Structure formats: C-alpha cells, structure tokens
Amino acid sequence: MFWFGFLLIFPVFGEESTQPPLVNACLERQDLNPELPINISKTVSFPNDTNITFLENKGCSWAITIPNNYFAILYINASVPIGGSISVTQSPNHTEKFVDHHVEVALLFVAPSFNLNWFSGNSSKGSIHFTVNWQSFPENMTTQNYTLERNSSSIILDHEDTYTPVVFHAATKVSILCLPGTQREEDTYLRTGIVFDGPDLNSPFLGSLYSIMRSQSQLISTNSTVTIFSIVPIVSHHHVIVQDASMYQNISQIIGLNVNVSAVEIIKINAQSGNSVVFTHNNNPLIDEYLISVDLESGNELQVYFEGLSENQRVATYSTKNNRTHLPQKLQGRLRYYVLSSGNATLSLTRDKWKANWEKAFSGRRGFFTSKYWKSDNKQMRSQQDSFHFIGKEERNATEFRFSYRFLEADLSGDNNIHVVVSDNVQRIHYYDHRTSSEYTNDTEWYSHYGHSISLVYSSINAQSTGFFAEFEIDSASGNYSFWFIFVIVVSF
Template sequence: MTFFLLSGALFRLNHTIKHIKLSPHFPVFSLFEKKFNMFIFLLLCTSITFTRALDCPGTAFDPPADTTKLTWYPNDFTNSTPPLFPNNFNCIYRINVPKGWSANIKLTMSMTIPPDRAVSVRVTDQNQFSEAVYSATNENFYFAAGQGNIKLNSREQNVRFGFSVQWYQIPTTFNPYYGSVTTATSQPSVWWAFSGSPIQIKAETRVSLVVTPPEDDEQLQNLRGMMIYDGPSWDAPCLGNALQVIKLQRQLVSSGQYMTFNQLRPSYPTGRAMLIFQDYQLSKDIVQYQGISFASLQDVGSISMNGVLGPSAITTVANTPTSGAEYLTSLSGSGNLDVYIGSKTSTKANLITSYNLNNTASYLPQEFLGYVRTYVFTGTDASLNLTHLSDQFSRNSFVGRKGFFASRYYKSGTPSLYQDVYDYIRAPTNSYFTYSFNLRAADFVGNTTLRIVVTNGAKTTYDQTFTSTRVPTFNSEVQALGDDLSVTYKTYGYSTTGYYMDYEIKSSNNYNILAVISFCLFLLVSMNILFVISLFVSHLLAYPDESSRINCNGSVNWDGISDTYPVTTYYPSYWNESNDAPFYETNQNCTWNILIPFQKYILFTMMADVDEDSSLVITDCNKKTETVMTSDLQPYVFVGTFFTIDLTVGSGNSTSFGFKIQWIDYPSTNSSYYTVSKNSSSLIYDGILFGNAETITAETQVSIVAFPSIWPDCTPLLRLSLVFDGPDINSTYLGTLYQSLRSGKPIISSGNQLTVYSFQEDYFVGPIYIAQDYYNIQNLTEIRGITCMSNASCPVTMNAANGPVSAMTLNIGDGDEYITRLDMSQGALLKVYIGTKKIDTEDNMIASYNVNQSKTNIPQKFNGNILTYYLEQGTALVELAEDSNYTRWNDACDGRDGFISSINYGFSTTIQNTTEYIGGLYPDQMFAFNLNVSFVDISNGSNLIISFQSETGKKEYIFSSENPMQNRIISDIGSTMTVDYVTNGTASSTGFYLTFKISSFQTTSSAYVNTLMVFVLVLISLL
C-alpha cells in the first residue's frame, strides 16, 4: 500500500513538472526532469526495499532445503542491531516444525517498557505456552514438532526486533538412559538437566517431575531446550520444557507410566539445574511445587509457600550425594511444615522433623543433610529462609534452643555407605551452657563408632564413644556443662542406617565475662581514662552518620603527582579501612579518572556493597572492565597511564562505597627465564619468589592459561599477577591472570616473549598458570583452567558451538583424577590428553569418547600432572572427582569397558609403580575379564603382574624380561582383577597401557541349576 500511494503521488508531481517544461520560460527543466526521474526511481526502490525488510509474512516459516543455514527475519538482520519497527506494527510470525524435527529461535529485541508493562513481543510454543519478552539478546527459544509463533505489536514503544530460526532433525535412533521410580522408595531419581542422550523414566503409577533452576540466571534460557515427553520415547506428545516447569511452580505429571526427557539441539550449558523424578502417587496432593537452588553460600532468600489451595512443597538438591548441607534459619506464617529426607511419603517413614509455625523460634536454626530434601507446608502461607553457611547453625547458641543431630541418610529408607558426619554447637566466647541431649537411634554395624564430647575450655566434661560392643542407653537424657557439644559418627566403609540425637540448651552462666567487664570499668574510672574516651567521641562526631549521604555526581581526575612516594588518598577523605563504607545519594553518576605517573603503579582497595539497580565498574588502561557488587578490601594493581572508576547509583538507597589509592614507585625485578616450543612440554608455574619476574620465550608466540587457587577466597588475588608483552615489566601491559581466568581466554603475546610479575608481597599467593606455544592452541575458541574444589564432584561444561574448546586440569599433588559421569550431544567427540594438546601429533592422547562410549567406559581413572579435555564440536558435561571413594572406579559390573595405565605412561621416568584393583561387591560375584595389553615396558627389571582371584584360587600373568608374554590378549574368570606394575626404582621406564572389558559370568553351579530346571520343564511337558 505504501508503494502504491507513494508511486501515485510521484506520478502526479512528474506530470506537473512536464507541464511546466512546455513553457519557454523554463528551459532548464529538461535536465531537471532527468535528475528528478532518477530520484523517483531511487525513492521507489528504497520504498520497495523498506517494505520487504519489514513485511509481515503471509505464510509460516518452513524448513529450507538446506537446514544447516539460518533463516533470518527481517532478511537484512544478521546478528547486528535489529531494525527499528514503525509504531503500531502488528504481525504474527508462525514457525512450522515437522514431526521428527525441532526448531531453535534466537531472538533479539529491545523496547521502551511502558508503565503498564504492556507486552510488545510474545513467544508461544507448540503447546500454546506463552512468554512475554521485554528485552533479549540472542535469547534461545525452542519449538518441538507442531507450530509455534512470535507475536509482535510495536505499539509506540520504539521496538527493535529480529530473530533467526534453524531446524534440527531429531536422531532416528532412540538410545536413552533408563531410570525408574516406585511408590515404595523414599528417594527420588535425580538427574542433571544436561544430557547428550535422552532419559526415560518408568513409574509404578505415573511420573512426577520437579526442576531446580541453575545457579546462574543466564543459563535459565537454555532450559527451554530441555523437552519433556508424555511417554516412553520422544515420539510421545510433548508436555513442555524444563523452564516452564520452574515458572509454573507445579510438578509436571505424565498420563501413563513413562516420561522421557530430551535435550534439543543446539545444546547449551544448564549449570546445576536438576531433574527430580518421583512416583506421582507420593506427591499427588501437592498443589504448589518449587525446585530451589542456591546461587551461592549465602542465604537463598525468603521462600514463600502458599497452602490455600492445598499442600505446598519445595525441594532442594545437595551439591553431591555425599557432601553438602543446608540450614533452615527462619520460619514464619500459619500452618505446619514437614521436612523429609528424600520425597514426601504417605508413610512418613523418612520424615525427619515437623514444625508448627506458631512455635519455631527455639527450634531454629537446624541442619538438614541427605541428597534431596523436601519441605511440605500445610496451612495458609509460610515464609522460610535457607543457607549453606554452617556458622549460623554451629555458633548460634542461646538458652532454650532445641534441635537435633543426624547422619546424612538417617531415615532415608535404606542403609547407606555415606553416613559419616561431624557436628558441633559452640557457645559464644566466655560463655557456657548446660547441654541436655538424648540419643534416639544409632546403627553400629562392623566397626562403626559414635563419639559425643562436651568441653569447657581446655577441660573435657563428657566424653563417651559407643560401638557395637558398647551400645548406649537410648531415650535417656544426659546433661553436661560446657561451651562446646560435638558428635562424630564414623562407619569405616560399612553401610548403616545412621544415627539421630536431639538436644536442648537448658541454662547458661556468664558471670566470668560480667566480672571482667565490671573490673575493666573500675580500672577505666580509677585511671582517669575519660580523656581518651572524649577523643573517641569526638572522632565519632567527625564521622558523618548514615543519614549524611555522599553526592559525587560528575567526573574528576586525580593525578597522584608528588615529590615523594608512596602517596595515599582515601575517598571520601574522612573514610578509612577501619570504618564501614559511606552511603550515597540516589540517582547519580560518578566517575573518577585515576592518572598514573611515569614509572609508578597503583595499589587500589575498596569497600563496596552495591544495590541491585546500581553498578560499579572498574576499567583498566586496556579498556578491560570488571563489574563489582561487593568488595571487602580486595586488592587491585593498575599500571599504564590511568584506570577509571564508574559508579552509577539507582533509586535504591543502600549502595555504600569507599576506596583507597596508593601511588607507588615501579619495582625493580629479577627475572627467571623459560622456553617453550611447538613440540616441547608446557611450563607449569605454581608459585614464585616475590620480586622475581618470569620471562617466557616461545618458538612462535607465548600463550598463558590461568587456574583458580585451591583456596577459593584467594583466587581474586590473581589480580596482582600482571602479564607484559615482552622481555620485562616495562613492556606493554596485556592484562592480569584474573582477567584471563574470568574470560576463559588465554593471554597471548604479540611477539615471542612474555613476562609475568606479581606485585605486593603482603597479599601474595603464588599464581598457577600453564605457558605453552600459541601454535598448539590457535584453533581454540575457549580454553579454561579448572581447579576442582570437591573430592566428590567437579562438573565441567564444554560447548563447541562456536568452534573447538578445551579444559585443562592440574593434579600436581597425587597425579590422578577420575571421570565419574560424561554426558554428550549426538556427534560430539571428547578427546583426553596427558599433558597439553599439540597440533602436529596425537601421541599423548590417552582416550576418546563418543556418545556410546560415554555410557560403557565411565568411570575412568587418569594419571598425569596435566590433563587436557578437548571437544571439537557439540556439547559435553564432564563430571570429575579427585577421590576414588566417590567414583566406583574399583567396582566391576557387566558391560563395563576402560583402560589402566601406569602413573606416567609414555614418559621415561623412574616414577611408574602402579597398583589397580577392580572387583565385585560380593565375593561370590564372578566376572569374565578380557584384556589387551597394548604396551608394556619390561626393560631394566620392570614387571607387569595381572592376577585374577576366584573361589579356586589366584591365577597370575607375568610380563617380565624373563617372561615377555608374546600373547598380550588375556581372558580369564574371577571375582577380582589386580594389576601391578613394579620397576626397580632406579632405572627409568615408559610404563604400560592396557584396555579391559568386563562381563558377568555365570558359575558352574548356577549353570547346572538352570540346566536341571530346563530338563524338569521338558519332562513335565512330555507327561
């Protein structure tokens, strides 16, 4: 319509010009007419282009012939800033998804949000579930088979809008993980919401699903690709996605016995989002159901529960099945709260405690263990707070407090290996209480012990250890006076049902501290210290109170030029580190440009607590930024010519900020020199002497990858380790190790030299980094250094959507680590290298995994100081562990494949001795072991001994220089397999490598029984 109106108007104008041209008084109009006609043509073309770019399609979007290509709307939008749509533009963009396919939509839009929050963009999936969108940048939406749509109504809101669509075919082979839930079990089936293969769950009645969100809100969008199907495969009707389950705050329920979960392509990390499956018979009366996750160790915040329409529940999941606790710190409302270890059950066999909300003050805080905890509320409304901080439980003592200690899986329904626990309650300094405790239950299997101790300062007032031969008196109250009550329950590897003990703090006596305070007051008066007190009061009067807020609106420059250094400046001037940071007026922008004189550097510290609607951004001389929400005097070092502090205070009134700047003379350094090349080993650096710089020279360019500290609180100190592009610290500044760690990108020299130097001895914690030649990592889009903080679970997510990625781990202490779980997308291939990956050789690749191998070849143990995990395409979740007790590495099972290698296989070293053991859980379990010894070094007196233990004895296969064992393929039967590699301790060896396959084996007696049964059945049929 726009085209026709415009063309009509221009035609009439052109006709008028032609009429004017006929007059002899206008001879120049012949030339003008030509130019005008050209103008008309260009204008019409512009009109046509504009109309097509922002046209509302009359038909739906269908998959193109080449589904590897993206479909864009508008057609001139390709990941740039989307076009501005005219006011009151209305359109519904329909997207068809054929059966057996899915669609990924990446939406980008912005708008002026009106006061009534009227929606301009709404995305509706194939099930007609609708989401309003107010802002998005490449945000992921997914449609399953059917038709979804995006509705645009620009109103008058300055809407910029664009999206891309790509269709993906679902694999034709359905090869799922299997799980089951029943009404008899109290523990739900828990899965990570990130899986390269589908998950099929079978229930006794119907399947119920609850989802806990990821800790990072940015990963919430990726849960839209986690589709749930109402049946045994992905051919069943789609019930929705995981994000919808979270938003609806309800459990998702299958119509029959089966539910299937599948992650659509492209798959992106979902953090610690967890899928909690249980039989619907257990949870059918719950109306509101929320999955809760902790974003940090701090309080999760106030959780609201509404029971007006029926029972309300929340479920939380620990970091691992063997570690982690949470603490209920407050509870208010009207009604009752039941707490279950596991799922809610009708028998309440796993109910660990209940609360009447009218009487909770003396029963909190309380610790809850287990892997899954379910809080069920009945009543009108409730509000509760949870935290992971144990101090609120252990150091919060007051008269009248009541509670309990229990092992991790007490009341879980079955005995567990993971019942070991240590708990304590400690009195405030110079206080003590009468602790009253009552042991209700304890299971003493094998060597299990329970020790209860009460101490009063250095004196022990109660200390009893109970065992299977010294059983305690249950349900009998014991009292002891002291300042610390502790309980230790140890099972020494036995499965037990755990223990339970309740306690009460009945009285206190604080006369000691009162006497000290009275005596100190007497001394103060007698020594006439009033003058000192007056000085202190005057200082308080000089320091503004909270109502006096800072107005810093605008920009200032500070140069720090002085005749002598160091120079120290505080802002505000009356503030210093011993005081709380001052508060700021609302709705202002403040900028400090801090100039750095030649041959000086800056040590910067601050105290900050920034409101949610405010921001504090620190920018260095390379324009690299860091957004700060809280800081407690964590140090920064800045070099170059300047750095910038930008504070934007919003409408919130709780932003506080104060900082200290010290201009310091540039240091003189000594250098240590190292070299790396394309084919050399990488350089591991795990600490330096203060004052020394490390200068690294490469064959091409130098690459550095930083690792977090093994002490998480010390990782920010990597801000003090600076990297320079050349032979010394006077070279161009590139960045800090902390910046490299946060970005997932290496620091790369422009030439063949690079220098690392750590400032500030007082704060120093030796940095950990790996230096290598850039030639070997040039194709990577991401490379991360991983430090595992947990012995049991260290999840690493890898996404190669934009190109190959890698993750490196360091095992400098014991030199081993385990993959305990591996989830991969279809077509992905994960390679594992001992050391760093090199482009020109695969000699140090120790293993590779596809989707099928990720199910049969895990768990797996790896040896080596450096391990590199390399993913060229697709996605992978690699769950690592440092402690074999949490891995099941030593457990034999049917269908298991893997390999065993010496500690430093492939490297010539004297440190190669290795012992590995794999066997069944019970002595009468027999397995068929099939081994292929692909490499063994038996020189210099080294021996490889492989033995199999069975009921008939031990059988050994020995590889040595005297017995070289030409046949390296071994098949044997046994309950256990032991592999020993022993060197003479002085000569070097390159070790050994073997692969194994394990299958279950039926014993002769069992086979005889089966044969006899068949004979009997045949005989009966003949009669």
C-alpha cells in the first residue's frame, strides 16, 4: 500500500490557500532526525498545527538526516506566493527549485542528509506542508557490473535496467548522461534514480538521473567507480548512457535529443562558451537517422561521432566548404554525437528518409555508406551489421549519373559479403560488384560506372562483424557523352 501511494504522487497545479494564518510558522533553521531504531511505518509531519502563518519575506530551512542503508521520501504540498520559492538540496550535485503557484511533489533522498528551504515571498498567504518517511534499502539485491575502457562504445541502459544496483568500473572516471523520455510527463520518474559515488549504496551521493537530464551536462564521478540504482521501480521511456570520462573532457554543454520518427527537427547549437554537443539515441534497427542540412559560420566545423567522442569514433566533419555537397547523410547505429567547437550552427535532423531526400542523386553529391552498427564494439550490435543503401531513380526519364565508390573498411571474414549494383532506369544491371573473403578483401580503389541508381547490400553472416565503411561520389554523366560526341565527329570528318 505504501508503494502504491507513492506511485500516485506527481506534480500538479491547483488553487492557492486563502486563509492567512495568524502566527509565525517556522524557525530560520531546524534539524530533523529520525528516531532510532527507525520505524519505517512512522511519518514525521510539518506543521502539526493548522492555525499558523508564514510571514511575508521570511525564510525557513530544515536539515533532515538519513542513516546509511536508508532513504527518505519527502512529500511536499505547498502554496507558493509570487516571489516565493521552495528548494531542496542534496550535496554535491542535486538542487530542485519550485516556484509554481501550487506544488505537490514527492522526492527521494539518501544518506547522509538533505536540506529543505522555504521562502514566503511578499505575501503571508503562502504555506508549506510536508511529511518525511524513512525506508530501508531492500536486502540481498543482485548487482550488475560493467567495465568501461578508454575509447570504447558507451553502455546504454534502459531505465528498467537500474531497478537493481548497476556498478560501473572505469579506466579513469565515469561519465553519465541521461536522455529525456519520449513522454515528458515521465521525466519526474527519474527522481527515483540515484547515482552513488562509489561501489555500493553506502557510497557518497553524487546526483540523480533527473538532475543529469535537467542540467544539460554530464555527471562525472570523483574516482573510477559509480553505482546507479532506481529506488522505486517505475516504468519509463528513458535511457542512461555511461562511458569512460576520458573522451568527454572540455565540454561546456551536452544535450540529449529525441528525434521524432516522422518530423524534421531543427536544432540550434551555441558553442560560444566552448564545445557544445547534441547526442541522439536510436534503439530501433529498422529506423535510421538522417542529417539533412548544417548551417554554420565560415571557419567553424561540425563533427559527427558514432558511439563515443574519441578520435577514432569520428565519422564526418562539415563546414561551409562541404555542407552543400555532402548532405543529406544517413547516420546509422545507436548513438550519434554532433559536436560544435565554436560559434553557432543550425542542424536539420529526421528519421524519415523521404523528408531527408536521402535517395535523391545530384551531380557533385558526396557521402558515405556504413553497416548498421559500424564503430560499435558491443557484441550484440556486431551480430546485427546487415544494411541496405539505395540512391537514384528507377523510372523512365530519370537522369543518368556517374556513380563512384570505394571501400575503406570491410569485414569480409567468414561468409560476410557485399553486393554493389549500378542499374539503369528500368532496373537493368549495368554493373555488379560482389565482394567476399576471397575477392577484393583489401581493395580500396575507386570504381566508377554509369547508371540511374546505385545500391549496396552488406550481409554479416558471422556472429561478430566490425561492418564496413564506403565513400561514394555522384557526378554528371554528360562528360562521358561529350567524349563520344567528339569521337563521332572526328571519325565522321
């Protein structure tokens, strides 16, 4: 019954109190300690007397103690006047402030303590009522353990993965990011996700998943180990991204973005204060992300990374020199990072290939093809590297182009294979390139052929594949015809 009651508590808005109390309600500072031994059924309430007043322009604070192996549930029901506020703080990295007209919210805290602060503003009509209940952590919980290497792929957890403690051991320090949920009303559930600065639940409090999401920054451990645990198991659509912090230095801002499946997202990045990062996550193998356009100032660059921010995970760089020819671009995989080091930029992203015009061929276009999870060192992802690419038109009156390509990386071990086809506008094959472990294994030469479309299929038959990376160029076919036209004239003459 206790847990059911907690699950029903969410932020709501309502009418303000209208009966001004008659006397001062609280002191400037008060200490609130649980009686020992702790009775988990007991709740401490404030105030005990309803006939009280909170004088205007007065502040009150409570320091609330929590023993090891326990957590506290704070429930607040308050009317906050204009200019007033409520704030709750747990050092070192968690503060929430409420200035809504009516506040009703449940919050979780862990050892050793937290502070609750009330300021009445310029009115005596406000009021705050709260309860505190101390609960013990469950016993004999199963712990998950992960090791984070330098330059390795990030570990991605669903919120549900943190219902039991998850311990991360990094080569240097641990960096934690949290992606907002697809349903914003679920963001409050992240308050139950606590990050401990060490190997267990008695380690110092470092922050909450909610504070990470709201801060637009990463949370970094003091040492090489952290523990993440969601105290109350509430289902939500959030993801936690964890990696070794060596790749995430000198970042002034990092923001997680959910890209709408059918819309075009316009993202503005400001890097006036230093490196600014936008990251996106996609766990659906049937959906890809497309970078449609990049508008930025001359001299600035936007860099795109897969899986992490080490140099070997960078896949593309865009500037005013190539942002017209090298886009749109299909960007596959789980995690993409868009990094701007200076100035301002505006990006257009979508997960709809038709809105991206991905299959449209035009003279001067440049780009690349990759396998589904290229750059990932996750074993599960490496078993799902199959991918298909197509650019051009298979219809009458389509324009013919010269399609050029080369493979810079290709895992053709075992039975892995690649098929490249250049066709005309009625699907007749002009050129067919089949690559296996016994053919073209290390061939990085450019190949060029004329047609109306190019398609590429990569099949990863092996249980583990590192995938492939290929560059392509599309140019006008008119140069080919000009040669034959001149040749015919010379022969005729």
